[in-house]
Amino acid sequence: MQLVRKGDPRAFETVYDRHGGAAFSLAYRMVGNRTVAEDVVQEAFLSIWRSRLRYESERGSVRSWVLGIVHHRTIDALRRNLVHDRRRTSAEGLEERQEAPERTDVEVARREEARTVRAALETLPDQQTKVIELAYFGGFTHTQIAEMLDMPVGTVKGRMRLGLEKLRRQLAGEYGGELAL
Amino acid sequence: MNEHERHQEDVGAYLLGALEPAEQAAFEGHMAGCHECRAEVERLRVAADALPRSVEPFTPPPALKASLMAVVREDAAGARERPPLLERLGLDRLFSLRPALALAVSLVALAVGIGLGAGLSGNGDGHRVVAGEIDRSRIPEATATLTLPRNQDGPAQLRVTGMPAPKPGQVYEIWLKRGDQLQPGPLFNVDSSGKGAGAIPDDLEGVSTVLVTRERTGGAQMPSEAPIISARI
Numbered sequence: 001m002q003l004v005r006k007g008d009p010r011a012f013e014t015v016y017d018r019h020g021g022a023a024f025s026l027a028y029r030m031v032g033n034r035t036v037a038e039d040v041v042q043e044a045f046l047s048i049w050r051s052r053l054r055y056e057s058e059r060g061s062v063r064s065w066v067l068g069i070v071h072h073r074t075i076d077a078l079r080r081n082l083v084h085d086r087r088r089t090s091a092e093g094l095e096e097r098q099e100a101p102e103r104t105d106v107e108v109a110r111r112e113e114a115r116t117v118r119a120a121l122e123t124l125p126d127q128q129t130k131v132i133e134l135a136y137f138g139g140f141t142h143t144q145i146a147e148m149l150d151m152p153v154g155t156v157k158g159r160m161r162l163g164l165e166k167l168r169r170q171l172a173g174e175y176g177g178e179l180a181l
Numbered sequence: 182m183n184e185h186e187r188h189q190e191d192v193g194a195y196l197l198g199a200l201e202p203a204e205q206a207a208f209e210g211h212m213a214g215c216h217e218c219r220a221e222v223e224r225l226r227v228a229a230d231a232l233p234r235s236v237e238p239f240t241p242p243p244a245l246k247a248s249l250m251a252v253v254r255e256d257a258a259g260a261r262e263r264p265p266l267l268e269r270l271g272l273d274r275l276f277s278l279r280p281a282l283a284l285a286v287s288l289v290a291l292a293v294g295i296g297l298g299a300g301l302s303g304n305g306d307g308h309r310v311v312a313g314e315i316d317r318s319r320i321p322e323a324t325a326t327l328t329l330p331r332n333q334d335g336p337a338q339l340r341v342t343g344m345p346a347p348k349p350g351q352v353y354e355i356w357l358k359r360g361d362q363l364q365p366g367p368l369f370n371v372d373s374s375g376k377g378a379g380a381i382p383d384d385l386e387g388v389s390t391v392l393v394t395r396e397r398t399g400g401a402q403m404p405s406e407a408p409i410i411s412a413r414i
Contacts, residue, residue: 021238022238117232141200160196
């Protein structure tokens with residue numbers, strides 16, 4: 001990251017090579033449309049390049065920082081309604097998905113990591129999983145979720161927090177008390 | 182329910198990106214001065230950070246990388262050729278200090294016992310402390326200090342007091358002037374007493390001045406106003 005901070009495009013290319021797949025997968029999971037996901041990822045990585053001095057290693061991994069920015073950018077796109085419109089009118093479906101082939105040890109490890117996190121999510125009560133998924137992957141605010149589910153805002157916020165707390169404990173147990181995430 | 186208890190309820194929604202923009206700004210403002218809420222956010226962040234890792238992996242098209250890197254390389258090449266950004270934005274005038282600003286800076290400098298242009302002191306740890314120049318027409322009560330660690334062995338800290346809370350949807354943004362370029366830095370907020378701090382990445386090589394502006398939540402790529410604080414290293 002030191003070279004990226006100094007504006008070295010080759011170092012930045014390495015960051016993209018390492019995290020571009022996860023970034024695209026997240027954006028695609030959220031918007032359900034390859035073209036929109038590509039737009040969002042390009043916008044997010046340009047933002048990362050242009051604000052590279054904001055990265056603080058002591059506050060987390062590069063991967064978490066990158067995915068956090070992709071998440072925020074995708075939420076922005078969802079809330080601008082562009083994606084909802086395009087998602088509704090898109091002819092794309094499951095048939096156009098291109099799952100990443102398991103070619104390397106890193107990809108195999110990431111598939112395993114994904115399975116582990118999904119398994120931890122499945123241990124949460126349904127109502128906690130629902131508010132977390134609507135917020136994180138759907139890009140809805142807590143007030144929108146409260147309206148959708150016809151429940152008080154305080155209940156939605158409480159379930160979000162309890163769900164994250166339980167997920168944290170599940171993952172800590174899975175990783176023997178040391179989260180490798 | 183007091184202010185802290187009210188904000189404590191927002192921790193989960195904040196980590197999931199589910200607060201409204203004004204609520205998010207208010208929460209970040211509270212968190213800047215609340216150790217308990219900061220600790221709770223950090224404790225639960227690991228769970229929120231795990232969520233994107235649950236996603237089934239898909240391969241991005243090669244054209245995406247090609248298109249992205251073309252822009253990045255053009256950016257990098259342009260950065261070496263563009264005229265000074267401060268000049269293009271008219272911000273260079275700040276460094277020549279307008280008379281009113283210069284007077285205000287002088288008064289502040291005198292009040293804290295330092296000379297204008299030499300607002301630099303040290304302490305026993307070998308850290309250097311630079312006094313920030315304040316635009317008193319916009320933030321009349323503010324003070325700012327920039328603490329530079331010895332041998333750049335850690336992040337520099339910009340600490341402010343007497344700052345007004347940013348408007349809803351706004352945040353304070355730090356900028357680093359390196360050569361003739363102005364690069365966006367960390368964002369920070371202030372608590373209800375007007376205190377706040379921003380940690381600046383440890384690589385300050387070539388940085389001559391640290392600046393602060395008010396920008397929309399999430400930060401900007403270019404400053405939208407003349408700096409309200411500037412600290413010359």
